[in-house]
Each structure stands twice: as C-alpha cells, then as structure tokens.
Amino acid sequence: MTHASPSLRVRVGSLTLRNPVLVASGIIGYGQEYERLVDLSQIGGIVTKTVTRHARAGNPPPRVVETAAGMLNSIGIENPGLEGFLEIKVPVLRELPCAVIVSVEGEDVQEFCDLVEGVSGSGVAHAIEVNISCPNVGPHGLRYSTDADMAREVMSAIRPLTQLPLIAKLTPNVTRIADIAAACEACGADAVSLVNTFVGMAVDSRTRKPILGTVVGGLSGPAIKPLALAKVWEVVQAVDVPVIGMGGITHPRDAIEFLLVGSTAVQVGTALFSNPELAEACVKEIESYARRAEVPSVADLIGALDVPAERGMIRAGRTLAPR
Amino acid sequence: MNLVGCSVVENREIAPGNFLLTLKVPRGFARPEPGQFVHLRVSPESEPLLRRPYSLEGFVERGKIRAVRIYYSVVGRGSRVLASQPKGQELDLIGPLGVGFTPRPRRTSVLVAGGRGVAPLLFFARKLREKKRPFLFLFGARSSRELYGVREIRGGRIHLATDDGSVGYHGSVLDLLKRQWESGEHTPLTAEIFTCGPHGLLHEVAEFAAGRGIRCEASLEGPMACAVGACRGCPVPLLPGAGGNGGRYPAMCIEGPVMDATIVDWERLP
Numbered sequence: 001m002t003h004a005s006p007s008l009r010v011r012v013g014s015l016t017l018r019n020p021v022l023v024a025s026g027i028i029g030y031g032q033e034y035e036r037l038v039d040l041s042q043i044g045g046i047v048t049k050t051v052t053r054h055a056r057a058g059n060p061p062p063r064v065v066e067t068a069a070g071m072l073n074s075i076g077i078e079n080p081g082l083e084g085f086l087e088i089k090v091p092v093l094r095e096l097p098c099a100v101i102v103s104v105e106g107e108d109v110q111e112f113c114d115l116v117e118g119v120s121g122s123g124v125a126h127a128i129e130v131n132i133s134c135p136n137v138g139p140h141g142l143r144y145s146t147d148a149d150m151a152r153e154v155m156s157a158i159r160p161l162t163q164l165p166l167i168a169k170l171t172p173n174v175t176r177i178a179d180i181a182a183a184c185e186a187c188g189a190d191a192v193s194l195v196n197t198f199v200g201m202a203v204d205s206r207t208r209k210p211i212l213g214t215v216v217g218g219l220s221g222p223a224i225k226p227l228a229l230a231k232v233w234e235v236v237q238a239v240d241v242p243v244i245g246m247g248g249i250t251h252p253r254d255a256i257e258f259l260l261v262g263s264t265a266v267q268v269g270t271a272l273f274s275n276p277e278l279a280e281a282c283v284k285e286i287e288s289y290a291r292r293a294e295v296p297s298v299a300d301l302i303g304a305l306d307v308p309a310e311r312g313m314i315r316a317g318r319t320l321a322p323r
Numbered sequence: 324m325n326l327v328g329c330s331v332v333e334n335r336e337i338a339p340g341n342f343l344l345t346l347k348v349p350r351g352f353a354r355p356e357p358g359q360f361v362h363l364r365v366s367p368e369s370e371p372l373l374r375r376p377y378s379l380e381g382f383v384e385r386g387k388i389r390a391v392r393i394y395y396s397v398v399g400r401g402s403r404v405l406a407s408q409p410k411g412q413e414l415d416l417i418g419p420l421g422v423g424f425t426p427r428p429r430r431t432s433v434l435v436a437g438g439r440g441v442a443p444l445l446f447f448a449r450k451l452r453e454k455k456r457p458f459l460f461l462f463g464a465r466s467s468r469e470l471y472g473v474r475e476i477r478g479g480r481i482h483l484a485t486d487d488g489s490v491g492y493h494g495s496v497l498d499l500l501k502r503q504w505e506s507g508e509h510t511p512l513t514a515e516i517f518t519c520g521p522h523g524l525l526h527e528v529a530e531f532a533a534g535r536g537i538r539c540e541a542s543l544e545g546p547m548a549c550a551v552g553a554c555r556g557c558p559v560p561l562l563p564g565a566g567g568n569g570g571r572y573p574a575m576c577i578e579g580p581v582m583d584a585t586i587v588d589w590e591r592l593p
C-alpha cells in the first residue's frame with residue numbers, strides 16, 4: 001500500500017476545488033470578517049452572504065436565538081445590494097486565498113438575471129450559488145424555493161448569461177425536494193446545494209411573545225443534521241450533477257457522513273460561530289479518513305455509503321470504497 | 324482580535340447569582356480597552372451551541388501572566404454552565420472585540436452603572452484613574468449586596484443608590500444623575516456620560532442626556548452569533564434621522580457594544 005497523500009480535489013461543474021470543504025452563505029460574511037480566525041488558504045472556498053439586487057437593511061431584532069442543539073435566525077439578507085457589492089466587497093474578495101462562490105437572490109426573474117450578469121462581470125466569482133431557498137425574505141422567497149416551475153424559470157433565464165458554474169441552493173421546506181433539484185438540473189444547474197434552514201419558531205411563554213422579531217425564522221445547527229442528511233440522500237438519487245451537502249456539520253466526522261451519503265462537497269455553517277477552526281478540521285479529517293480507507297482520492301468516498309440491499313434502498317454510490 | 328485558549332483561575336459567586344470569573348489568557352490576547360468584550364465558549368462540550376458575549380470587568384497583567392475578569396449573572400443555560408466550570412478548566416474565547424468607551428479630552432466622565440452593568444465601568448474607572456482624569460461614579464442596584472466593586476473604585480467621587488434603601492440614596496441611579504446635574508456643577512461642555520445596565524435604565528439616561536445636549540455613550544447587550552460582524556445577527560435599531568426607520572442597522576458586535584446612546588431607538592431594542 002502506498003502512503004501518498006490522497007487527492008482531496010473535487011469538481012463542481014468547471015470549477016475544481018482543492019478540497020471539498022466550503023463555508024456556507026451567511027456565516028462568514030465576505031471572508032474578511034473571519035480573516036484572523038479562519039485560515040482560508042486551507043479550505044476549499046467560501047460562499048458569500050447572499051447578494052440581492054437592491055441593498056437590504058435586514059429584519060428588526062431579535063434576529064437570532066439559540067434553541068435545543070441549534071439556532072433560529074431571521075437576518076433577512078442584510079447586504080449592500082449589487083452595486084454596493086461590486087464597489088465594496090469585490091475588491092476584498094479578490095484578495096482571498098480560496099475559491100469564492102457568490103450567492104445571489106432576486107425578487108423576480110429580471111433581478112436574478114441582473115445579479116448573475118453583474119457578479120459574472122466582476123470576475124471575482126469562481127461560481128454562483130443561486131439562493132432560491134431563503135425563508136427570511138417574504139413571499140417571493142417562498143415562491144421560488146417551493147415551486148419547480150418557478151425554479152425552472154429562474155434557472156433557464158440565467159443559464160445563458162454566464163459561463164460560471166451555477167449552483168442551485170435548495171430549501172428543505174418542501175414535500176419533494178428531488179423534484180426541485182431535478183428541475184434545476186434540467187435547466188442547466190451545474191450542481192445543487194442543500195439544505196438551507198428549516199422554518200422554525202421560538203416562543204417566550206413568560207412574555208407570551210415570539211422571540212424572533214419576524215415571529216418565524218430558519219433553524220440551523222446540529223439539530224438539523226439528520227434531516228439534512230436525509231434530504232441530501234433523496235436528492236443524490238434524483239440528479240447526476242454534484243450535490244453540495246450541508247446542515248448541522250458540527251464535528252469533522254459529520255463532513256464525512258455527508259460525503260458518504262453522496263455529497264461532492266460540504267458546507268460548514270452555524271457551528272463555525274462556536275468553532276472557527278471547524279472548516280480546517282473537516283479538511284484534515286477528510287484527508288485522514290481517506291488515508292485510513294486507503295483510497296487514492298476523496299472522490300472514492302463520495303456516495304460510498306454501504307446500504308444493505310435488503311433495506312429496499314438504492315445505493316447512492318458511484319464508487320464504493322474498498323473495505 | 325484572536326481566538327485564544329484560556330483557563331479558569333477563579334469562578335466565585337460573590338453575590339447571589341452573580342459570579343466573578345478570572346480567565347488566564349496567553350500573550351497572543353491583545354490588551355483590551357474598557358467597554359470591549361470577549362465571545363466565550365462557556366463549556367468544552369458542544370452544548371450550548373453558541374458562544375456567549377461578556378464585557379470585560381478588568382484586565383490583569385503581572386509579569387508574563389495575563390488574565391481577564393468577567394462579572395456575570397446566571398440567567399439561562401449558558402451562564403449556568405459557565406457557573407459550574409471549576410478552577411483549571413480549559414475554555415476558549417475570541418477577543419478583544421468591539422468598540423469601547425471613548426472619552427473626550429478635558430471633560431469629567433460621569434459613569435452611570437445599573438446592577439451588574441457596573442462591570443465595564445469598573446474597568447473604565449481604573450483606566451481613567453491611571454490617566455489621572457476626573458470622573459464621577461454613580462452606581463445603583465437593587466440592594467447593598469449587589470453593589471459589586473464599590474470598594475475598589477479609586478480616584479473619583481462615588482454616589483450610591485439602592486432600590487431598597489439599604490445603602491446610599493433610596494431610589495434610582497437616574498435620580499442621582501439628575502441631582503448631579505441640578506447642582507449646576509456640570510455642563511455639556513465640561514462633562515459627558517458613560518452608562519451600562521438594564522436597557523430600561525439606559526433608555527432613561529439617554530433621554531435625559533439628549534434633552535440637555537449631553538454627550539452620552541451606552542454599552543448595549545443582546546444575543547449574538549458570530550460577534551465579528553459577519554452574520555448580522557445583532558442589529559441595533561437607530562432613531563429616524565440617525566439612519567433609522569430600518570434604513571441601516573449597525574451590528575452591535577463591531578460598531579458597538581458601546582454606542583452613542585442618543586441615536587439608539589430604545590423602543591425597538593429588545
């Protein structure tokens with residue numbers, strides 16, 4: 001057996017990531033905020049805070065509350081808008097020593113188009129994550145995230161506008177997430193990422209008030225990991241494009257679980273707030289796991305879940321790791 | 324600002340439900356300014372999930388040893404877990420974070436503390452004394468038992484108030500402040516206010532200051548997730564005209580926690 005380092009490289013459309021660990025949208029701002037806490041040169045890349053066509057001040061406080069093994073947020077996509085992004089954030093992003101995936105969200109198809117053209121034209125993005133899944137922006141967000149026809153409309157409109165890989169980010173707040181994933185794939189998505197947060201609510205019985213300023217928000221953190229794994233598993237069966245998995249990754253071994261279920265890459269979210277070194281730790285754990293499994297490449301772990309046939313499930317895997 | 328390991332030197336209950344925590348920090352931890360805070364992992368376990376923000380009550384440097392002090396109340400599960408951490412326990416923190424108090428030259432600092440909000444003001448008073456700058460310390464609490472740190476304040480005049488009258492003026496620290504001003508000793512050109520405590524008190528102090536054109540900084544509190552300006556989870560609502568009306572929400576963690584009290588929309592700050 002050789003002891004050469006396993007290759008950690010993965011491909012998402014035309015983008016090659018040096019390793020499969022990204023930081024999720026809304027967690028790390030535009031990278032700079034965490035510069036002194038996260039060694040960006042060690043991770044695959046970051047996904048920026050979602051950019052909208054026009055600047056958004058975000059929702060009234062409180063916007064975050066901790067719940068059992070998780071947190072609710074109702075940030076409301078506070079961001080400087082496309083022009084502000086191009087002017088203030090792009091110069092910062094250019095300096096980052098990792099792949100930059102820019103997340104965008106429009107209120108209608110035209111806004112999605114403007115955003116994709118603007119971001120693409122800036123030259124700073126290695127890929128675009130199309131956020132059709134935010135629970136915190138009012139009715140239009142829900143429309144695009146829960147309706148396969150609307151998802152199709154957005155993806156078909158933006159596909160011709162850029163050469164960059166397009167990653168459709170999906171909401172888990174639907175009955176059949178695989179349908180939305182398949183619709184995005186059919187309309188030219190190079191990958192899908194999931195999950196965004198689950199709609200949730202927290203109540204203060206003492207004051208008889210909802211805790212979040214917007215009453216409901218999005219649940220994230222370790223509490224959602226089993227839910228997220230099941231959604232990733234469902235989508236992996238339904239599409240051929242790479243799936244980027246996330247939801248509750250808290251320990252480095254959680255990242256391995258998402259790979260085994262069929263994720264080509266993973267995104268670290270909420271748990272980074274508590275442990276800024278988590279993304280780097282995931283990279284190390286993936287490398288050492290691959291080494292222990294004696295596979296030459298992390299690609300051999302993707303979808304390598306060993307599901308007994310008698311359980312009536314289809315194997316997720318493209319390749320099965322030798323055991 | 325850095326992520327550093329720290330260890331519990333002392334974690335002592337000094338009034339019912341109120342603890343003084345001393346944490347040894349490595350030299351990589353920069354010297355903090357009064358009003359700055361740390362984002363502390365209250366347990367080595369992954370529960371609770373998020374860190375908890377705490378203002379610094381003090382910073383101690385003896386030879387090569389550096390330590391920070393936090394004065395905290397047990398109010399929920401995070402602080403309860405913190406209260407159970409024994410001497411020697413290893414934890415970690417991110418800090419120093421945020422913007423501290425910014426006194427102007429040649430003015431008397433009037434410090435207005437409510438309850439355990441006294442913590443950052445004790446740190447501030449020590450700094451003012453070091454710099455030989457005049458200050459006045461007004462401190463109100465429910466009872467004498469909660470007047471933490473009074474005996475250590477040096478270099479400035481102190482006035483106390485308690486809700487139960489057990490010590491000092493029987494009533495609110497706001498009344499102490501008003502009486503100070505009525506004495507005619509201070510004007511907006513000679514004095515400024517620095518306050519920390521329950522938001523209700525800060526609101527009243529801010530209104531008093533705004534009404535008389537006195538400069539006033541308050542140290543705010545609220546839930547935080549990242550504490551470094553990335554997640555936008557700790558918005559501070561501002562009054563209309565100060566960028567308010569939802570036009571812009573500064574993040575408490577990087578534009579605060581100490582902010583101009585007269586532009587904060589206290590009605591909308593939970």
Ligand SMILES: Cc1cc2nc3c(=O)[nH]c(=O)nc-3n(C[C@H](O)[C@H](O)[C@H](O)COP(=O)(O)OP(=O)(O)OC[C@H]3O[C@@H](n4cnc5c(N)ncnc54)[C@H](O)[C@@H]3O)c2cc1C
Pocket residue numbers: 360371375376377378379393394395396397398399400401402403439442443543544545546547580
């Ligand atoms: C910049 C900054 C500096 C701070 N400095 C200090 C400090 O020096 N000392 C200190 O004790 N705290 C301080 N706090 C507040 C402290 O962070 C909270 O008390 C702590 O996070 C509560 O965590 P918990 O898990 O114990 O309570 P949670 O489980 O988060 O809350 C439990 C219950 O307590 C209530 N609660 C939350 N915070 C408070 C509070 N501050 N007072 C009363 N009830 C509350 C909640 O509404 C909830 O009902 C500071 C906060 C900020 C943002």
Ligand SMILES: Cc1cc2nc3c(=O)[nH]c(=O)nc-3n(C[C@H](O)[C@H](O)[C@H](O)COP(=O)(O)O)c2cc1C
Pocket residue numbers: 024025026027049050073075077103131134169195196197219220221222224246247248249267268269270271548554556
């Ligand atoms: C504070 C916060 C802000 C978020 N903002 C965004 C956002 O702007 N766009 C987006 O696509 N997802 C956003 N998310 C969702 C995360 O990217 C991720 O999908 C979700 O939190 C699940 O992962 P986790 O459990 O590891 O956090 C946000 C999550 C949190 C906690």
